[in-house]
Amino acid sequence: MPVVVVTDSSSCLSPELVDRMGIRVVPLHVLHDDRDYREGVDEVPRGLSGVTTSGASRGELVDVYAAALADSGGDGVLAVHISRQLSGTWDAGRQAAQELGEQVRVVDSASAGMGLGFPALAAARVARAGRSLEAVYQKAVEVAARGRTLIVVDRLDHLRRGGRIGTAAALLGTALAMKPVLHVVDGRLVLREKTRTATKSLAKLVDAAVEQAGAGPVAVAVHHSHAPERADEVAAQLKERIPAVSELVVTEIGSVLGTHVGPGAVGVVVCPGGADVEDSSTGPD
CATH class of the missing domain: 3.30.1180.10 (Hypothetical Protein Tm841; Chain: A;domain 3)
Structure with a gap:
């Protein structure tokens, strides 16, 4: 099975493209009062005041990475996330990867939006071509550096x-x-x-x-x-x-x-x- 690519919802990849390329997307969170809205999953009302945000948690990422690893047949998971300077998601991903073993690799895109989306998309294209986890990882790192x-x-x-x-x-x-x-x-x-x-x-x-x-x-x-x-x-x-x-x-x-x-x-x-x-x-x- 091909390596599975995971990213987060800040990548701004369209649902159609995500589905076509087999990319898994972990939602980030919008917090308002006592509500936790998962970006891309829950409808977030417009015009809310006093809103804060949070990244994906280690537990959420463990669940997604583990399912992706199983679906890859053990070939591996490459996760590309929003800049560690802008969110705690990359650090949570690093912790989740350590829990699951060396077949899960995590890349800091050092960006957001399609600065993250392009590396994830390029990695998915390499994965669909049947390349190894190392090749998929190197492609994500290289494209992120060029963005x-x-x-x-x-x-x-x-x-x-x-x-x-x-x-x-x-x-x-x-x-x-x-x-x-x-x-x-x-x-x-x-x-x-x-x-x-x-x-x-x-x-x-x-x-x-x-x-x-x-x-x-x-x-x-x-x-x-x-x-x-x-x-x-x-x-x-x-x-x-x-x-x-x-x-x-x-x-x-x-x-x-x-x-x-x-x-x-x-x-x-x-x-x-x-x-x-x-x-x-x-x-x-």
Whole structure:
């Protein structure tokens, strides 16, 4: 049986793609009052205030990994999770893998959204080609390392409240109604540059994504939080300015990431080299 790939719901992979590729998705959690909503499983009401989030627990991951390992016939499980700097899910996954043995490997994507989704998708493609657990692991690590994640938000308040960006950067972003462009560096979300208007911030976002994409084949994802028109416009510009796009995904982010970035946010993930099995270094069998 092929190696089974597991990821978490912050990957923003569509249910259709997950089903087609045989990827297992562990839900992250949205917490409100006494309710625990599992992202991608339970319907999360919009407009909730005082919402917090939590990662997947060790117990949840043990259950999913164990079932995946059994379904693989012992060939193995490769789990790719949201950055350890943004969630405790990777650490819980590491603990779960230690409990189950060496046939379960865990990768820190050092990102979120399709910065996580592309490595998981590439790993699943390698697994479906019948490659070994080591080859699947190496592919996920390689694609994760190539990914670049950028985002613009209307306000930094949500990120500051959730502890995903420092207070000083948050104050810098709200001063004079600045519209910040952020990017992920070493798994952390940090300020890239400031702009004064939403129009300028989206233009800078596109410019930065084009720069990061380079000249060769590239997989691109555009994410949004209740801002489909903005996302479609950004996707159209990227398609025009990056002629070698091998894969383009436009999707609304889930409730967990949406809680932290707030409504109106638009993000771009570029993965130079793409996320296919044909590119280099899938690793030896």
